[in-house]
Amino acid sequence: MAPDYRVIYAEFHSGEVWGELAVTELSYSLEANSAGPASVKVPLTLFDWSALRPWRVLVYIQRGQQIVWGGPLVAFSLDLENEEAELHCLGLWEYYRRRQITYDAIFVQRDQGAIVQTLLQDFADGTGQYTWNSGPRALTFDSSAVTGILRDRTYRAYERKMVGKAVEDMAGVRDGFDFRIDHAWFGGRIVNTVRFSPPSGTPTDLTLEHGANCDIPSATVDGTNMVTEAVVTGGGEAESQLAAWWYNLPAERDPSRRIPRLSAVQSRQDVIRGDTLTAYAQQVIAEGSTPISIPAVRLYPGTDPGPGDVVPGVQVRARARVGGRLVLDGAYKVTTIGVRLADGGEETTLTLVPGEVFGNVGSAASP
Incomplete structure (x- = not known):
């Protein structure tokens, strides 16, 4: 060890x-x-x-x-x-996925970070207005909870929505957010702090260079989830069901890159606002706007950067040359960090997602 x-x-x-x-x-x-x-x-x-x-x-x-x-x-x-x-x-986030919203919670033009904080404190952590609501009182929040994006959200008690799912859903819309829980010593105790960051990732000057500070043994280019037409359905039934469309028309019409139409349909039965459905549709188009180039990255043990130097949600640059030729060079967001320690050896792998999937793509134009 x-x-x-x-x-x-x-x-x-x-x-x-x-x-x-x-x-x-x-x-x-x-x-x-x-x-x-x-x-x-x-x-x-x-x-x-x-x-x-x-x-x-x-x-x-x-x-x-x-x-x-x-x-x-x-x-x-x-x-x-x-x-x-x-x-x-x-x-630790798993605990907050196991708690439900038990009273009506209505938010009008509230910062999305403040909505998250209120939901967690009131219905999960036990530090909000419902003081009887059993919880571990384990979380703190910092200034990153002010994201600058205002939302309207209504959660009814009869929906029995889980707190974690509500937060994850809001994080996943256009102009949403990334979140994580950081841990640090404070005196003789360990403090758990919820931190927010932009969905495009937090900029850094870190470059992952194959053969210099990491190995990039392979990369895949995957177009399985590409989409040019996204439909997201919401509350209601039959003809009265809410729906929002979003298109990536340049991908279909630009002669230099055009492809046939690719459709995706997503159901959000608990959503009753058209603008929220549109935000989901926008995100589907963004994520499906380009083939996903995914490099496999393995950090060198005992050197910088190490697993303590990188957190999920940061932007990095990945670069690789083969035979002097640049075969990989792009901006990525780190989504997962995996560490394994056995027999005294440390192995760290990173999962990266291209930065393009977080751009503003497409329009609500009719097909």
Whole structure:
């Protein structure tokens, strides 16, 4: 086990740090707008059965001075032959995907970050206006919660919408946002801070250069999800059902790149506003506007950048030459970071998405 890693566990409900785990192997994944998993192996003889129960504890992975991952223990498995236990954890966001909106919540021209904060505090974390609403009181927010984008949103109690799903849906519309939960020591406690960033990614000057600071062993170009016509349906039935269309007409008509029409239909039954449906349709067109060039990136162990230097949602440049010829050169957003540590060796892989999918593409023009 590399010396710069520690695995800490704390009581979920109070945040009180209980101790450190003797770990022989670990892996974790950081994902934008999602709860990436983690797995840690501990000697069975050192397994604390009384404390390490699913949803009772939070597990944190610390690399050097940074806490790079945190989330609840949700399951564990026992290997009696090798006398080890493997703990299966999910990122802290998973808890907020398990809470529902239990009272009507209506927002008119509120910043989308403020809507997210209110939903989380009122219906999930237990720090909002419904003080009786049981929650771990685990989250803090910083100034990034002011995104500058105003939204109208109505959530009715009878819809039984989950808090996490409501946030993820709002993040996924045009001019939405990325979010993640960062973890850091503050005094003797670990603070979990919700941070927002633009969906196009946070700019950095980081360049991932094949053969210099990383390996890019392969890349794929995938047009499976390309779209030039997007239809998103909302509430209602038959002829009264709401719907919004968005088109990428230049992709169909520009002689230098034209392709036949490719359609996609998405259902959003809980949406009753036309502008919200249009925002979803715009995003479908943006994501399907170009073939997706996806390079596989593996960082060099023990050098910069390392897994503590990159977070999901940042913009990077990826570049690769073969035989002196530039075969890959583009702007990408990091969406997933995967780290595996075993036998003292660290392996870090990055998943990148081209920056083009976050551009403003197409129009509502009739076909």
